[in-house]
Amino acid sequence: MIADDKAIFTIGTAAKMLEVHPRTLRIYERESLIRPQRKGQWRYYTMDDIKWIQCLRDMIHEHGISIAAIKKLLKYTPCWNIADCPLDKRKQCTAFLSSGLTPRKLDKGAANPKADDGSKVA
Numbered sequence: 001m002i003a004d005d006k007a008i009f010t011i012g013t014a015a016k017m018l019e020v021h022p023r024t025l026r027i028y029e030r031e032s033l034i035r036p037q038r039k040g041q042w043r044y045y046t047m048d049d050i051k052w053i054q055c056l057r058d059m060i061h062e063h064g065i066s067i068a069a070i071k072k073l074l075k076y077t078p079c080w081n082i083a084d085c086p087l088d089k090r091k092q093c094t095a096f097l098s099s100g101l102t103p104r105k106l107d108k109g110a111a112n113p114k115a116d117d118g119s120k121v122a
Contacts, residue, residue, distance in 0.1 A: 007044035
C-alpha cells in the first residue's frame with residue numbers, strides 16, 4: 001500500500017480524482033493553500049493533498065467561505081474548526097492526527113490508581 005504522504009499524482013490525475021479543472025489546483029497553489037511537490041515543471045500531489053483539497057472545496061462550496069477568508073482564518077484556527085468537521089472525519093485527517101490534539105483514551109488503571117496493597121490512593 002502506498003503511504004498517504006507519497007507524491008504520486010500528477011495535476012491531471014489529481015484534478016480527475018477531485019472532479020475539478022487543473023486550473024483550480026493551480027489557483028489554490030498560487031493562493032498558497034496547497035504546495036504540491038515539484039519536479040521540474042511537473043506537480044505531484046499526495047493522498048493527503050487530495051484530502052486537504054477536498055476539505056478546501058467543502059469549505060468553499062458547502063460553507064460559502066471565500067479563499068481569502070479561508071487564508072485569514074487558517075492564521076488563527078485549525079481547518080477542522082473552520083469546516084466544523086465531525087470527530088469521525090477528524091480521525092481520518094492527517095492534519096488533525098499530527099496536531100497532538102487527538103483525545104487519548106484513559107487507562108483504567110490511571111483513572112483509579114491503587115496502592116500496592118490494593119486500596120485506592122487519594
